[in-house]
Amino acid sequence: MNQNRAAIILAAGMGTRMKSSIPKVMHNVAGRPMVNHVITACEKTEINNINVIVGPNMDTLSSSVSPHKTIIQDDRNGTGGAAKIAQKNLNEFEGSIFILNGDGPFITPGTLHNLEQASQKTGLAVLGCEFDNPHGYGRFITDGYHVTAIVEEKDCTDDQRQIHLANTGVYCVSGKHLFNWLNKVTNDNAQGEYYLTDIVAIAAQEGVQCAYATAEEYEVMGINDRAQLAQAEKIMQSQLRNQAMKNGVTMIAPETVYLSTDTQLGHDVIIEPNVVIGAGVKIGDNTHIHAFSHIEGASIGENASIGPFARIRPKSKIGNNVNIGNFIEVNRSEFKDGSKSKHLSYIGDAIIGEKTNIGAGTVFANYDGFNKHVSTTGEGVFIGSNSTIVSPVNVGDGAMVAAGSTLTQDVEQDALAVGRSKERILSKWAKKYRDRNKK
Numbered sequence: 001m002n003q004n005r006a007a008i009i010l011a012a013g014m015g016t017r018m019k020s021s022i023p024k025v026m027h028n029v030a031g032r033p034m035v036n037h038v039i040t041a042c043e044k045t046e047i048n049n050i051n052v053i054v055g056p057n058m059d060t061l062s063s064s065v066s067p068h069k070t071i072i073q074d075d076r077n078g079t080g081g082a083a084k085i086a087q088k089n090l091n092e093f094e095g096s097i098f099i100l101n102g103d104g105p106f107i108t109p110g111t112l113h114n115l116e117q118a119s120q121k122t123g124l125a126v127l128g129c130e131f132d133n134p135h136g137y138g139r140f141i142t143d144g145y146h147v148t149a150i151v152e153e154k155d156c157t158d159d160q161r162q163i164h165l166a167n168t169g170v171y172c173v174s175g176k177h178l179f180n181w182l183n184k185v186t187n188d189n190a191q192g193e194y195y196l197t198d199i200v201a202i203a204a205q206e207g208v209q210c211a212y213a214t215a216e217e218y219e220v221m222g223i224n225d226r227a228q229l230a231q232a233e234k235i236m237q238s239q240l241r242n243q244a245m246k247n248g249v250t251m252i253a254p255e256t257v258y259l260s261t262d263t264q265l266g267h268d269v270i271i272e273p274n275v276v277i278g279a280g281v282k283i284g285d286n287t288h289i290h291a292f293s294h295i296e297g298a299s300i301g302e303n304a305s306i307g308p309f310a311r312i313r314p315k316s317k318i319g320n321n322v323n324i325g326n327f328i329e330v331n332r333s334e335f336k337d338g339s340k341s342k343h344l345s346y347i348g349d350a351i352i353g354e355k356t357n358i359g360a361g362t363v364f365a366n367y368d369g370f371n372k373h374v375s376t377t378g379e380g381v382f383i384g385s386n387s388t389i390v391s392p393v394n395v396g397d398g399a400m401v402a403a404g405s406t407l408t409q410d411v412e413q414d415a416l417a418v419g420r421s422k423e424r425i426l427s428k429w430a431k432k433y434r435d436r437n438k439k
C-alpha cells in the first residue's frame with residue numbers, strides 16, 4: 001500500500017435534482033452505489049487514506065463506504081468548505097491528496113495516475129475535459145500550458161462561456177499546500193459559496209502553477225438527475241458486457257442482458273437474451289443461463305443449466321451439473337451436485353442432496369406465518385410431482401415421495417412416503433350420474 005496518497009470524496013450534497021429521499025451518491029449504477037465506484041477507483045490507485053465528506057443524517061452512506069472514514073459537513077457552504085473540513089484528518093499529511101466528486105462513477109485509476117504525474121512538478125493539477133457542451137461546468141482559463149483560474153459558469157463573462165475545456169471536479173494537490181490554499185478561499189462570488197476551484201488562482205498568486213490532465217467525457221460524467229443515472233447505467237452495462245465477452249462468455253443478445261459490477265462469470269458461460277444478474281452472483285464454467293432468468297446473491301457451479309424463466313434469490317448455492325428449469329423459484333436454498341428441479345416449483349430454505357430429483361409443482365412450505373423452517377433431502381431422493389413439504393422435514397437418502405403428497409414428518413432412508421388420501425373407484429358412477437340428469 002502506498003502511504004503517500006489520500007483522497008477526499010465530496011458527497012455531502014443531497015442532489016436535489018434526483019428528487020429522492022436517499023442521498024444522490026447512494027443511487028446504484030450496475031448494482032453498486034455510485035460513491036462505491038469512486039472508492040473502488042481510489043483503492044485500485046493504492047489510495048488507502050480515503051475520507052468521504054457526507055451531509056448530516058446520511059447513515060446509509062457512511063455504512064456503505066465503511067471502513068473508510070466519513071466526516072459530516074453540517075453547513076453545506078460549497079465544495080471549498082467541504083474539502084476544508086478534511087483538514088482534521090489530513091493536517092499532517094504531506095503526500096498527494098486527490099479530491100473527487102462522489103457522483104462521478106466512471107473515473108479510472110489510469111486517469112488518476114496521469115493526474116498525479118501532472119501534479120508532480122508544482123504540487124497542483126486539475127483534471128479537465130473538452131466537453132461537447134460545457135454548460136454548467138467551471139471553465140479553465142489557461143496560458144496555453146497551465147490553468148491560471150477556473151471560472152464557474154455563473155461567474156463567466158460571455159467570452160469565457162465559449163471555452164469548452166472545463167473542470168471535471170477532480171484534483172491532485174500536495175498535502176503540503178492544500179489546506180493553506182483552502183483557508184484563503186472566500187465566498188465572494190455569484191453563488192455566495194466557498195469554491196474549491198479558487199485554489200487555482202490562489203496558488204497562481206503565490207507563484208505556483210497549476211498543471212492539468214484531460215479525460216474522455218464519459219469518464220468524468222457527473223450524475224445529477226434520473227436521466228443521467230439511466231445514461232450512466234447504459235454505459236456501465238455496455239462496459240461490463242464487453243468485458244465478460246472478452247473473458248469468454250457468449251451472449252446471444254448482449255444489449256438485453258443486465259450484469260452487476262461484481263458479477264463473476266466463468267469461461268464458456270452462455271447467457272441467453274433478457275437475463276438479469278443482480279449483485280453478488282458467481283457463475284461457473286460452461287453453465288448455460290436460459291432466457292428471462294433473474295439471479296441475485298447466488299453462486300452457481302459448473303455445467304449447470306438455469307431457466308428459462310428461473311428466479312434464483314439471495315443466499316442460494318447451486319452446485320455443478322444442476323438443472324433448474326422453467327418457473328422455478330429458489331430462495332436461500334442449496335442444490336448439491338447433479339440435483340434437478342425442472343418445472344414449476346418453489347424451493348425455499350431447503351438443502352437438496354446430490355442427484356435428487358424434485359418433481360413438477362413441488363412446494364417447500366417454509367413459512368408458518370411467524371418463522372421460516374428448513375427442510376433437507378438426502379442423496380438420490382425422488383420427490384413426486386405436486387408434493388408439498390411442510391417444513392421442517394428431512395427426507396433420507398434414496399427415499400421416494402409419492403406424487404401429490406403432503407409431507408409433515410421425516411422420511412427414513414430408502415422408504416416410500418405416501419401422504420395423500422386413498423383413491424376410490426366407483427364403478428359405473430359416471431354413467432348413472434349422466435342418466436339421472438338426462439332430460
Ligand code: UD1
Nearest residue numbers: 010011012013076077078079082102137138167168169195
Ligand atoms: C463543481 C465545480 C465545477 C465543475 C463541476 C464538475 C466548484 C465550485 N465547481 O461544480 O467547476 O465543473 O463541479 O462536476 O467546485 N458538495 C459537498 N458539499 C458542499 C457542496 C458540494 O460535499 O457544500 C459535493 C456535492 O455533493 C458534489 C460535489 O461536491 O458531489 C460537487 O458539488 P456540485 O454542487 O455538484 O458542484 P458543481 O456546481 O457541479
Ligand code: MG
Nearest residue numbers: 101103222224
Ligand atoms: Mg455537480
